[in-house]
Amino acid sequence: MTPYAAPALCADVELALRTRDLAVGYRTRRSRRAVLEHVNLGVRAGELVCLLGPNGIGKSTLLRTLAKMQPALWGSVELGGADLRSITHAELARRLGVVLTERIVVEALPVRRIVELGRYPHSGWFGRITDRDRRVVDWAIDAVGARQLADRDFSRLSDGERQRVMIARALAQEPVLLVLDEPTAFLDVPSRVEVMGLLRQLTREGPLAVVVSTHDLELALRTADLVWLVMPGGEMTTGAPEDVVLSGGLAQAFEGRHIRFHPEERSFRLLTGDRGEAVVRGSGLRAALVAAVLEREGYAVVAASDESALSVEAHECGWHVLTDDGEGNGADYASLAAFLRGRRAVA
Amino acid sequence: MTKREVVILVGLVVALSVVFVLSLALGSTPIPLRRVVLALMGASPHDEASVIVVTAIRLPRSVTAMLAGASLGIAGLQMQTLFRNPLADPFALGISSGASLGVALVVLGSGYGAAAAFGTAMGMRGDALITAAAIVGAALVLGLVLVVSSRIANPTTVLILGLMFGYAVSAIVTVLVGASQPERLQQWAQWGFGSFSGVTWQRLQLFGPLTFFGVLIASATTKQLNALLLGENYARSMGLAVRRARLLTMLGASVLGAVVTAFCGPISFLGIAVPHLCRGLLGTSDHRVLVPAVVLMGSAVALVAQIVSLLPGNAGVLPLNAVTSLMGAPIVVAVLLRSRRGAFAG
Numbered sequence: 067m068t069p070y071a072a073p074a075l076c077a078d079v080e081l082a083l084r085t086r087d088l089a090v091g092y093r094t095r096r097s098r099r100a101v102l103e104h105v106n107l108g109v110r111a112g113e114l115v116c117l118l119g120p121n122g123i124g125k126s127t128l129l130r131t132l133a134k135m136q137p138a139l140w141g142s143v144e145l146g147g148a149d150l151r152s153i154t155h156a157e158l159a160r161r162l163g164v165v166l167t168e169r170i171v172v173e174a175l176p177v178r179r180i181v182e183l184g185r186y187p188h189s190g191w192f193g194r195i196t197d198r199d200r201r202v203v204d205w206a207i208d209a210v211g212a213r214q215l216a217d218r219d220f221s222r223l224s225d226g227e228r229q230r231v232m233i234a235r236a237l238a239q240e241p242v243l244l245v246l247d248e249p250t251a252f253l254d255v256p257s258r259v260e261v262m263g264l265l266r267q268l269t270r271e272g273p274l275a276v277v278v279s280t281h282d283l284e285l286a287l288r289t290a291d292l293v294w295l296v297m298p299g300g301e302m303t304t305g306a307p308e309d310v311v312l313s314g315g316l317a318q319a320f321e322g323r324h325i326r327f328h329p330e331e332r333s334f335r336l337l338t339g340d341r342g343e344a345v346v347r348g349s350g351l352r353a354a355l356v357a358a359v360l361e362r363e364g365y366a367v368v369a370a371s372d373e374s375a376l377s378v379e380a381h382e383c384g385w386h387v388l389t390d391d392g393e394g395n396g397a398d399y400a401s402l403a404a405f406l407r408g409r410r411a412v413a
Numbered sequence: 414m415t416k417r418e419v420v421i422l423v424g425l426v427v428a429l430s431v432v433f434v435l436s437l438a439l440g441s442t443p444i445p446l447r448r449v450v451l452a453l454m455g456a457s458p459h460d461e462a463s464v465i466v467v468t469a470i471r472l473p474r475s476v477t478a479m480l481a482g483a484s485l486g487i488a489g490l491q492m493q494t495l496f497r498n499p500l501a502d503p504f505a506l507g508i509s510s511g512a513s514l515g516v517a518l519v520v521l522g523s524g525y526g527a528a529a530a531f532g533t534a535m536g537m538r539g540d541a542l543i544t545a546a547a548i549v550g551a552a553l554v555l556g557l558v559l560v561v562s563s564r565i566a567n568p569t570t571v572l573i574l575g576l577m578f579g580y581a582v583s584a585i586v587t588v589l590v591g592a593s594q595p596e597r598l599q600q601w602a603q604w605g606f607g608s609f610s611g612v613t614w615q616r617l618q619l620f621g622p623l624t625f626f627g628v629l630i631a632s633a634t635t636k637q638l639n640a641l642l643l644g645e646n647y648a649r650s651m652g653l654a655v656r657r658a659r660l661l662t663m664l665g666a667s668v669l670g671a672v673v674t675a676f677c678g679p680i681s682f683l684g685i686a687v688p689h690l691c692r693g694l695l696g697t698s699d700h701r702v703l704v705p706a707v708v709l710m711g712s713a714v715a716l717v718a719q720i721v722s723l724l725p726g727n728a729g730v731l732p733l734n735a736v737t738s739l740m741g742a743p744i745v746v747a748v749l750l751r752s753r754r755g756a757f758a759g
Contacts, residue, residue, distance in 0.1 A: 173698050175698045
C-alpha cells in the first residue's frame with residue numbers, strides 16, 4: 067500500500083465500499099493461498115475506479131471477493147458501512163450489480179427480458195413484474211442508451227451492445243456499487259471507448275460507485291477518477307490517474323523488454339531498437355505520421371537538428387529524404403517505411 | 414406474455430384435448446367418438462363393453478401418458494437450463510440406469526425368489542415389485558451422484574459425473590443380463606420397451622399425485638430457471654442461492670424421471686425433445702412461457718406416442734420406447750437445424 071490511501075479514506079464519512087486489511091486468494095482444505103494481501107481501499111459514490119495490473123496478478127480474485135462471489139481470506143469488505151459477511155446474497159443483489167467478461171449465450175430472449183432479470187432480487191417467488199419494476203427497467207435501458215435495442219433478440223446483438231444490455235441489467239438491480247470484471251475484453255475499440263464513457267456518465271448521473279478492471283490502460287487513464295494499480299509484487303498503488311503516472315508506478319507495473327511507458331503522453335510505445343536520431347521537417351498531421359513511421363522503424367525522433375540526424379521532410383504530396391548516400395521520396399508512408407528498411411539493409 | 418405466445422398456448426390446449434379424445438377412441442377396437450364422450454360423461458347405456466374399455470383401460474392409460482409426458486418434459490427443461498446443455502434430460506444423472514439395475518436385480522438376479530417372497534409378504538406382486546425395485550435403484554444412484562456432486566463447483570463436471578455413473582451401472586446390468594436365464598430375459602425386455610398401459614386406476618392413486626405435484630413444484634421454479642439462463646455466476650450475482658437451487662433442481666427433476674421410469678419403464682427422448690420443440694415453436698427461452706408450454710406439449714406428445722404404438726392393431730403393439738425415440742430424434746434434428754444459430758450455440 068502507498069501511504070496515501072488509508073489516511074485519505076479515514077477522513078471521509080460516506081464510502082460506498084471499503085476494505086480493511088483484506089486478503090484475497092484461494093483456500094483448500096489445508097491451506098490458504100493469498101493472492102493479494104493488506105488491501106485497504108475505498109470508493110465513494112460518484113467515483114469511477116479502474117483496477118489495473120498485469121495478467122494473472124489477482125484482479126479478478128479481488129473483484130470476486132468484493133462482490134462476495136468468493137470469501138475473503140482475512141480482513142473485511144464493507145458495503146455502505148455493513149460487513150459483507152452480514153449481508154445475504156439476496157440483500158447484496160439489491161445493492162451491488164456485477165458485469166463479467168464472459169460472453170452470454172442465450173437463445174431467443176428479447177433485450178427487455180434480459181434487463182428484467184435484474185429485478186430478480188426485488189421480485190417475489192414467481193418473479194412477477196410490477197409497474198414500478200417496469201419503470202426501473204425502462205430507466206436502466208435508457209441509461210445505457212439501448213432504447214432502440216429493447217425489443218431485439220439478445221443473441222443477435224453485437225458484443226458491445228450485449229455488454230451495454232448486461233450493464234442495464236445490473237443497473238435494474240438498483241445498486242449503489244457496480245463491479246465489472248474486464249467488461250470490454252472482447253469488444254472492438256469504439257465499443258470499449260463507449261462502454262467506459264457510459265460507466266463514467268453513470269457515476270455522474272446518480273449516486274453510483276463503479277469499480278471496473280480493464281487491460282486498456284490508456285483508456286482507463288483518460289476516464290477513471292481513481293486508479294487501483296496492482297504491482298507485479300502484489301502491492302497496490304492508488305490515486306488519481308495522474309498521481310499513479312507521476313509516481314512511476316505504471317511504468318514499473320507494465321514495462322517490459324519491448325515496451326516503454328511515456329508519462330507525458332500517458333501511453334505505451336513499442337521499443338524497436340536504436341537506429342539513431344531523426345528530424346522531421348514540416349508540421350501538422352503529415353509530420354506526426356512521418357514521425358510515427360520513423361519511430362516504428364527504430365529512430366528516435368528529436369526536435370533539434372543535429373548534423374548526424376536523418377532528416378525527413380513531410381510535405382503536402384508525401385515525403386522527401388536527403389542523405390549523404392542518396393535521396394528518396396514518395397507519396398505514401400509504406401514507401402517511406404520501405405526506404406528506411408532499405409537503408410538498414412545497406413548499413 | 415405476448416399475444417403470439419398466448420395464441421400458441423391456447424393452440425396447445427386445443428391440440429392436447431383433441432389428442433386426448435383420440436387416444437380414448439383409437440386402439441385395438443376403435444370406438445366412435447360420440448360413445449367415448451358419452452362414456453366419459455358416465456352415460457352410455459347401450460354398450461357396456463365400450464364403457465369398460467374406455468373408463469377401465471384407456472382412460473387410466475391416457476392419464477398416465479399425459480402425466481408421464483408432462484413430468485419428463487418439465488424435468489428435461491429444468492436439466493437443460495441448469496446445465497446449459499441441449500442434450501441434458503431427466504436421466505442425465507444416471508437415474509434411468511439406476512432404475513434398470515433395480516429391476517434387473519429383481520427380474521434377472523438370483524435374488525428373484527427372495528425378492529418375490531419379500532414382495533408377497535409386503536402385499537406386492539409383479540408390477541408393484543418391479544416399480545419398487547426401480548425406485549430403490551434410482552434412489553441409490555441419485556443419492557450417490559448428489560452426495561459427490563455437492564462437492565463439485567462446475568456444473569459440467571456434475572453432468573459428466575452422472576454420465577459416468579450411468580455407464581458403470583449399465584455395465585453391471587449388462588453383466589446380469591449376460592448371466593441370466595432366457596425365460597427371465599423376456600420379462601426384462603418387456604420392461605425395457607416401456608408402456609403406459611401398466612398403470613391401472615389403483616396404481617394411478619400413487620403415480621398420479623406423485624407426478625402431479627412434482628410437475629406443480631417444478632412449475633414454481635420459473636424465476637430461478639430464468640436467472641440461470643445467464644449462467645451460474647450471473648444468477649448468483651442477482652441473488653440466487655446457486656448451489657441450493659442446483660441441488661434442488663437436480664433432485665426434483667431426477668425424482669420425476671425416476672417415478673416415470675418406475676411405473677412406465679424407460680421412456681427415452683421425451684425429456685430431451687419436448688423442451689426443444691417448445692423453444693422452436695415459441696421462439697423464446699423465457700421459462701414463464703416455456704413451462705406451461707412444456708407441460709402441455711409433453712402431455713400431447715406422450716399421447717401421440719401412445720397412439721402410434723398401437724398402430725399395428727391386432728398384430729400387437731410397438732415398443733413405446735422405440736416410438737418416442739423414432740419420433741423424437743428427427744424432431745430434435747429438425748429444430749436444431751432450423752434455428753440457424755442453434756440452441757445453446759456458441
